[in-house]
Amino acid sequence: MTNDIKVKELELTKADFVSDQMVKWCPGCGDHAILASFLKALPQLGYKKEDIVVVSGIGCSSRFPYYVKTYGFHGIHGRAAPFASGIKIANPKLNVWMVSGDGDSLAIGGNHFIHVLRRNLDINIMLFNNKIYGLTKGQYSPTTPLGQITKTSPQGTIEHPFNPGELAIGAQGTFFARVTDTNPKMMTEIMIEASNHKGTSLIEFLQNCVIFNNKTHKLITARETKDENQIHLEAGKPMIFGKERDKGIILEGTKLKVVKLGENGITEKSLLVHDPHESDPGIHQMLAKMAPPELPAAIGVIRSVDQLTYEEQVEAIIKHEKEVNPIHSVTDLLNSGKTWEI
Amino acid sequence: MTTKKKSVVDLENVVVRFAGDSGDGMQLTGALFSDAAAVAGNDFITFPDYPSEIRAPQGTIAGVSGFQIHFGQKNIYTSGDLADVLVAMNPAPLKKNLEWVKPGGTIIVDTDTFTEKALIKAGYESNPIADDSLRDYNLIKAPISSLTKNAASELGLDNKMVLKSRNMFALGVMFFIFHRDFKSADEYFEKKFKANPLVVKSNKMVLRAGYNYADTIEALNRVTYNVEPASLKKGKYRNITGNLATSWGLLAASEKSGRPLYLGSYPITPATDILQEISKHKSLGAKAFQAEDEIAGVVSSIGASFAGSMAVTTTSGPGLSLKSEAIGLAVMTELPLVVVDVQRGGPSTGLPTKSEQSDLMQAMFGRNGEAPVVILAASTSSDCFFYAYEAGRIAMEHMTPVILLTDGYLANGSEVFKIPEMKDMPKIKPPLAKPNEPGYQPYKRDPEKLNRLWAIPGTEGLRHRIGGLEKEDGSGNVSHDPMNHQIMSDYRAEKIARVANYIPDQEIIGDKEGDLLVVSWGGTYGNMIEAVKALQEDGKKVSLAHFNYINPLPKNTKDIFKNFKKIIVPELNLGQFVLLLRMCFPDFRFEQYNKVQGLPFMVKELVDKFNQLLEEE
Numbered sequence: 022m023t024n025d026i027k028v029k030e031l032e033l034t035k036a037d038f039v040s041d042q043m044v045k046w047c048p049g050c051g052d053h054a055i056l057a058s059f060l061k062a063l064p065q066l067g068y069k070k071e072d073i074v075v076v077s078g079i080g081c082s083s084r085f086p087y088y089v090k091t092y093g094f095h096g097i098h099g100r101a102a103p104f105a106s107g108i109k110i111a112n113p114k115l116n117v118w119m120v121s122g123d124g125d126s127l128a129i130g131g132n133h134f135i136h137v138l139r140r141n142l143d144i145n146i147m148l149f150n151n152k153i154y155g156l157t158k159g160q161y162s163p164t165t166p167l168g169q170i171t172k173t174s175p176q177g178t179i180e181h182p183f184n185p186g187e188l189a190i191g192a193q194g195t196f197f198a199r200v201t202d203t204n205p206k207m208m209t210e211i212m213i214e215a216s217n218h219k220g221t222s223l224i225e226f227l228q229n230c231v232i233f234n235n236k237t238h239k240l241i242t243a244r245e246t247k248d249e250n251q252i253h254l255e256a257g258k259p260m261i262f263g264k265e266r267d268k269g270i271i272l273e274g275t276k277l278k279v280v281k282l283g284e285n286g287i288t289e290k291s292l293l294v295h296d297p298h299e300s301d302p303g304i305h306q307m308l309a310k311m312a313p314p315e316l317p318a319a320i321g322v323i324r325s326v327d328q329l330t331y332e333e334q335v336e337a338i339i340k341h342e343k344e345v346n347p348i349h350s351v352t353d354l355l356n357s358g359k360t361w362e363i
Numbered sequence: 364m365t366t367k368k369k370s371v372v373d374l375e376n377v378v379v380r381f382a383g384d385s386g387d388g389m390q391l392t393g394a395l396f397s398d399a400a401a402v403a404g405n406d407f408i409t410f411p412d413y414p415s416e417i418r419a420p421q422g423t424i425a426g427v428s429g430f431q432i433h434f435g436q437k438n439i440y441t442s443g444d445l446a447d448v449l450v451a452m453n454p455a456p457l458k459k460n461l462e463w464v465k466p467g468g469t470i471i472v473d474t475d476t477f478t479e480k481a482l483i484k485a486g487y488e489s490n491p492i493a494d495d496s497l498r499d500y501n502l503i504k505a506p507i508s509s510l511t512k513n514a515a516s517e518l519g520l521d522n523k524m525v526l527k528s529r530n531m532f533a534l535g536v537m538f539f540i541f542h543r544d545f546k547s548a549d550e551y552f553e554k555k556f557k558a559n560p561l562v563v564k565s566n567k568m569v570l571r572a573g574y575n576y577a578d579t580i581e582a583l584n585r586v587t588y589n590v591e592p593a594s595l596k597k598g599k600y601r602n603i604t605g606n607l608a609t610s611w612g613l614l615a616a617s618e619k620s621g622r623p624l625y626l627g628s629y630p631i632t633p634a635t636d637i638l639q640e641i642s643k644h645k646s647l648g649a650k651a652f653q654a655e656d657e658i659a660g661v662v663s664s665i666g667a668s669f670a671g672s673m674a675v676t677t678t679s680g681p682g683l684s685l686k687s688e689a690i691g692l693a694v695m696t697e698l699p700l701v702v703v704d705v706q707r708g709g710p711s712t713g714l715p716t717k718s719e720q721s722d723l724m725q726a727m728f729g730r731n732g733e734a735p736v737v738i739l740a741a742s743t744s745s746d747c748f749f750y751a752y753e754a755g756r757i758a759m760e761h762m763t764p765v766i767l768l769t770d771g772y773l774a775n776g777s778e779v780f781k782i783p784e785m786k787d788m789p790k791i792k793p794p795l796a797k798p799n800e801p802g803y804q805p806y807k808r809d810p811e812k813l814n815r816l817w818a819i820p821g822t823e824g825l826r827h828r829i830g831g832l833e834k835e836d837g838s839g840n841v842s843h844d845p846m847n848h849q850i851m852s853d854y855r856a857e858k859i860a861r862v863a864n865y866i867p868d869q870e871i872i873g874d875k876e877g878d879l880l881v882v883s884w885g886g887t888y889g890n891m892i893e894a895v896k897a898l899q900e901d902g903k904k905v906s907l908a909h910f911n912y913i914n915p916l917p918k919n920t921k922d923i924f925k926n927f928k929k930i931i932v933p934e935l936n937l938g939q940f941v942l943l944l945r946m947c948f949p950d951f952r953f954e955q956y957n958k959v960q961g962l963p964f965m966v967k968e969l970v971d972k973f974n975q976l977l978e979e980e
Contacts, residue, residue, distance in 0.1 A: 092820035095830025103659035107666025346646035
């Protein structure tokens with residue numbers, strides 16, 4: 022792969038990307054692990070140090086750019102997506118990362134979030150989903166489970182939460198992956214995969230806010246329960262999970278269902294085989310929506326579909342226009358159309 | 364046929380207004396009449412007057428579309444107060460526009476359209492062309508519809524098709540009255556209807572039928588008008604609208620600076636044309652991004668600016684409100700950004716298709732925190748080109764947001780534009796940081812201009828992080844240090860103040876001292892200069908200082924004010940520039956004169972007001 026060659030040629034290491042700024046997240050915050058995984062991924066992307074840009078909006082997650090030694094921009098609340106879009110359109114050669122949270126991208130920046138996905142700009146979005154507003158100290162977010170008590174929902178929330186994957190695929194997103202902040206190796210792998218995907222990549226990190234929403238993902242991440250409550254999806258492999266790897270997912274009618282291997286004649290062949298490259302979003306939507314306790318949460322790359330990116334189309338139009346359009350300078354433009362001499 | 368005496372009257376300048384239903388092709392008629400004026404060497408300014416509805420019900424007042432042209436042999440500064448000639452294609456346009464016709468002016472109507480039904484729709488109780496109510500005008504009653512049908516009957520086109528060209532019959536009448544050549548209109552037909560030679564022929568025939576009709580009827584009293592070519596400087600000219608000039612000025616600044624143009628915008632009346640125009644010019648490498656909203660438009664532009672483009676966002680009043688927070692981000696990150704605000708009537712949705720100057724305070728102060736920006740204002744449709752260019756120059760050289768204020772009147776109006784030579788345009792040198800620049804710091808400043816360097820992602824050795832949090836002086840690291848915030852706030856203010864060292868002195872039209880100084884800004888220039896010149900010709904000691912640089916103000920501003928007994932500040936708002944002047948120059952007394960009707964000033968009302976002020980002790 023050309024990417025591997027580039028990675029070798031560049032000879033970068035994690036040390037090339039460690040910033041001199043003190044990391045100010047709370048001790049025990051999931052963000053630390055995500056940052057460490059990202060610093061490991063950066064030297065493996067095949068981009069020069071100066072060609073990587075990390076941008077963010079506002080929130081705990083959005084301090085991220087200060088902690089990575091690349092070009093970085095800490096924007097305003099909710100607007101990381103258009104900011105990243107402007108950078109990518111202006112210079113498509115850059116490797117653009119956007120760091121955001123469930124409040125930043127799904128509440129105040131919800132409009133931008135769906136549109137960046139729809140346009141399929143080649144941007145990598147890291148969405149830290151801790152299901153709470155951390156920086157403002159504990160109000161419910163668009164992903165907070167219905168009924169949860171928070172500072173602004175003392176009687177329990179009455180809003181139905183968004184599922185980021187469902188929203189992203191509904192907005193015609195071409196890449197969606199989910200990973201837990203407890204799995205550093207997988208985080209790095211998925212970051213590299215997202216970077217390699219041509220188009221908008223969304224990675225949802227099930228991230229723990231140790232102060233304001235501790236253990237919100239515990240069913241999926243806790244050592245004792247995780248094996249029964251998460252399924253690692255791998256392209257071309259049957260959907261098997263469980264500590265004993267004795268459970269699988271099948272499609273029954275229009276719904277996904279957990280089955281036990283060996284029971285009622287179920288074999289590996291009866292199970293759904295994961296195909297992240299299928300362009301039809303139907304099964305991907307169902308996989309993204311799976312949640313304990315009925316179904317295991319899907320972890321890994323759920324959807325990865327090739328589609329023309331926005332910026333490559335812009336560049337193609339510019340190239341074509343330069344060939345066919347007679348206006349090559351502002352002087353040509355000023356003298357085009359109806360003019361007269363006096 | 365007996366020979367009748369034909370007389371030709373010489374006129375210095377004329378105002379013609381075409382008015383019809385929004386489907387009657389009045390804008391095209393006006394444009395073709397303007398082209399013919401151009402060919403004849405006249406100076407001119409045009410102004411379209413559209414309804415805000417896309418296609419309001421036919422025949423109603425709400426659906427009337429107008430086009431006014433003021434042309435002449437001397438310099439033309441406005442699209443004219445009142446019309447010498449009104450062409451009304453139906454009853455509703457007559458009703459709506461009668462108040463804009465000079466007493467004794469000529470009105471040409473299509474009598475075929477004055478049916479009972481149409482009169483009721485237009486709200487007439489009795490037929491104005493039959494009841495003698497227009498006796499004070501020179502009313503020309505022409506059966507334009509039926510004559511149009513007759514004119515092209517031999518071609519075998521269906522009536523509906525032919526009737527579409529009745530505006531060309533009216534144009535033909537006007538061509539006769541003003542001795543215009545068919546050539547430019549013929550060329551237009553040939554190009555536009557290339558695929559349909561029959562339609563070309565039909566339009567040509569109808570145009571000539573109108574011309575010949577005017578030649579034969581008595582109603583004109585055999586009088587036609589001659590408007591000599593204007594004494595314009597030698598050179599190549601074109602007609603240009605304000606929005607087109609703004610678009611091209613931005614492209615020109617981009618080309619000169621070597622920074623590719625990026626426009627992030629969202630459609631909004633009356634600024635949309637700029638987004639549409641830039642979208643056409645991908646062959647110049649310009650990128651236009653139609654964002655999902657106003658905020659995404661400006662934020663994407665700040666992203667593009669960070670990435671090294673000459674970044675622009677275009678909008679109108681309500682959109683500027685939405686962009687406020689992001690403009691503050693550009694102030695904090697000290698990145699170049701041009702914000703074009705094509706002002707319209709406000710507040711809120713206000714009067715989208717009407718003009719006003721009421722966003723000045725919003726441009727000046729409409730952000731949280733101490734967030735100074737440079738503000739420029741264009742004063743004519745054609746100088747939108749220069750001020751858009753200037754906005755790009757200042758934004759890039761001084762690393763700051765610049766708000767350029769134009770308005771609906773300038774944006775949609777058009778005028779004769781002397782095509783500039785790109786080599787004569789001022790140089791633009793963005794302060795780019797060089798690869799591996801020794802000692803590079805994101806907030807290290809130029810000692811003179813106080814700008815920081817523009818370090819573009821992709822450049823080796825300049826990796827840095829900036830954002831909306833307060834920056835430490837020099838390093839650009841996040842800082843909450845109290846004294847640092849003071850220093851940085853002072854720097855940001857001083858950087859904008861020092862732009863005054865890089866802009867021209869304020870000019871004064873007329874004597875440098877006198878009884879009255881008219882101080883105006885932006886799109887009211889034409890009306891002001893006509894009024895001031897009229898008074899000067901009358902021997903009054905009146906001068907004009909018309910401002911294009913609003914923040915910072917030119918350095919000689921105070922010196923100009925000193926030498927006049929009275930100062931008046933007329934504005935199309937309730938007094939915004941005057942508020943700024945009172946703040947900056949508390950030693951002077953500023954009179955104000957304000958109008959918020961969605962309409963430009965009339966020269967006459969200005970002259971009256973100035974005279975009144977001169978007479979008061």
